[in-house]
Amino acid sequence: MTPRVLDPGTIAFLIILAVAAIGVPLLNLATQDSSALHVPTYLMALFGKYVCFALLALSIDLIWGFCGILSLGHGAFFALGGYAMGMYLMRQIGGRGVYGNPLLPDFMVFLNWKELPLAWWGLSSFPYAVLMVLLVPGLLALVFGWFAFRSRVTGVHFSIITQAMTFALLLAFFRNDFGFGGNNGLTDFKDILGFNVQADTTRAALFAISCVALALGYVVCRVLVSSKFGMVLIAIRDAESRARFLGYRVESYKLAVFTISACMAGVAGALYVPQVGIINPGEFSPANSIEAVIWVAVGGRGTLVGAVAGAILVNYAKTTFTSGPLAPYWLFLLGGLFVGVTLWLPRGIFGTIAHWRAFRRSRLAEADASDASASAKPLAAE
């Protein structure tokens, strides 16, 4: 028996998301600056960033929480999606760059390049860019996962080589001659689909789209984990060899879910870039990927809602801490969070709540059952 896709929790979550997607842009655009209800644009961009991180966390939860694959390189898929979008945005600048070259982005003119590298081909078209956002991370995950899962690289070994993967990409993207802007990355964006990226309306739209993407991602995850496919994933998570002995092609399941997850991370990155206005190789740093894992752990792995909540919670804490006088102590808190959650809250916030509720329900059911049997056969209950 598979669980329902639209359980009450999911419906509640989607309603909250819908309220945010409509409410925040409305409070930004329709209210006066002086109004108490006004949401300033910077705050909306910040929330937009959180929503993108939440989508990234969701993608990690899908593989870690339901299939036991701990990727320490998911930041790489996020960044690759971001770079695909960043390249589209760079091409939209056109002749308005500092050097005024209609074809080449500024950094290429600066490096004295004469023509557009092959990797940039076609990225002035939005549909192609969207395709790349999905295709590049997906393809990398497919190839990487195919190699890794086929030779049964599991557990910690897999985590370590994903970390090596994102580290290698970090080094590569830092290079100027790699053709993606070197350590400055891509920035100074002007338009997206003809709308000014700095304008409030564009930002409001981007925020709403991010919320929609998160909702879609959430529904996709729910559908996946509620199906038979999801049941097999959980079987693999809990007893991989047993699932294999039962005749399931463990590698194929892992590869499929890993690729889907990478595409989701890519979408998150693509939505992130226009809202923060820059993408640079720092996004590939292994520390970023592992930080994203802790969002999921805080919220509760295998709960989906928990991953979203964890991402928003940790990032909100980060913003609050690093902008105040406590900034030097943020790493203590983050480090403490890693240790504390793994030691005392291994199920995460939402996981603990769910576990507690399930425990109560089973106790109640037990009590009911024993009541029923007690009334029927008083002596046999001993």
Next chain:
Amino acid sequence: MSPGRRRLRALFVATFAVLLTLVLTSPTFADAFDDALANFFTNSYADTEVGVTALAAAGDFRAAPVLKALQDGKLAVDPSSRRVLIEDGVAWRDAASGAAMSPAPADLKRVRLNNRLRRAVDAALGALTLRAPDPARRLEAAQAVFKSRDAGALAAVDAALAQETDARVKAALADARAAILITSAEAPEAARIEAVAVLRERGDQSALALLGSLPPGTPAILQRAADSAASAIRGRLQVWEAVQNAWYGLSLGSVLLLAAIGLAITFGVMGVINMAHGEMVMLGAYTTFVVQEAIRQKAIVLSLPGTDIGVILPLPAALTLDWSLPIAVPLAFVVTGLVGILIERSVIRFLYGRPLETLLATWGISLILQQAVRTGFGPTNKEVSNPSWMSGAFEIGQLAITWNRLWILCFSLATFALLLTMLRWTRLGLEMRAVTQNRSMAAAVGIRTARIDALTFGLGSGIAGIAGVALSQIDNVSPNLGQSYIIDSFMVVVFGGVGNLWGTLVGAFTLGIANKFLEPFAGAVLGKIAILVLIILFIQRRPRGLFALKGRAVEA
């Protein structure tokens, strides 16, 4: 011996004889110096030139300032007192006695220069440096002549070559001479062919460049000799390049080995993913810094932060920085070992059997340790100096070997050997192996497994601390030090095979050497990327590393 060479040698002998008589027949150097100065009074360019040459030949320590003053137009003669004077700011000094002359004599005449004379002065100054008392300066001068290939310096080089006793300077002078001869079209052919042989012997890039840049109109025989010498040098340089890459690779491998060896214990033997391993290395490096700081201040200052309460323990004055590393190594082992035991007892022991959670928790610990060091010592790089026995370099052929790299190589191998011995021969090692191989059986025969776990983790961390002492000698000591080693260390252990120390050794040196041999083709960064990609591919082929432990264990 060819007639040309004989003639040349006769010429040299004659020149030296003249020079020697110049020096020897004069009762003292001082007289030769005074005689040389006498030439400046006649106010004729020709006599001045004789004086300049004589000054250079006199080899007196006062000659250089005189020539320098002449070059700058600050030399004058006072015909009435027959003195040569040097302008020194506003005052005048006697060139012979160095005494200040005040008031300055009325009828001073500056010694005039023309272009020919200027060249003579330059050559004479060069010749004087070629015979400076300090061998290092002589070597420098000879190398400068080698670079400039100034034909005018030939006589000075010849003269210096005859007197030189230091073998290195002598070789440099011979090279300089060869460089001049080979590029000057006027030199006799035999001398030039001889010069080719000298350069062939030198056999480095600059010799190659010289051989390849012969002036037009070079005789065919010389050109052939030069070409064959050049190809010989090229062949030799290729061999040296390979040797050098191998050395750099060994050096990098030793660094990787040091960084990874502690991890081979915690990860390889215990199966604990210690992401805070790099921070243990960092703590070891900071221990070195603290030791050096105490030695610099000649005291150990212990105080409660933010208060005046504390004690100052003086250190003996004989304790120099040369002793800092022998002190830092055991200290770092103890400090990081204790930190490791603390981490194991407080966090890791609750997470055995949950490797992914261990990974996250230790990552958190690494963040905390980094921030703690940043708060305590500041975010900037700390200066850790090399002891005198670790600085400098020596050369084997074309290969320059720095002492610190060599020491680190020896040190890493020694650490490895010590660790292996410890695991093989001591009781603790035996118990460690027992617990790793079969925990419940070990417990059944009375080994306190929890204690062994803590000690093993402490040992791994302590070795990371020792690595930090060594790495402080070649890397920046900053809170981020550990971060740069953690991925490499994991790669080494995973590549070599988890649970096998020999695998770690082979893995470290293989990766080090492969990296350095890739670098010339791909550049430093691309080389590293290539290595990472190769390891990722390698792990796909052999998920358990080079030296996999054989067994029937199948995980859930």
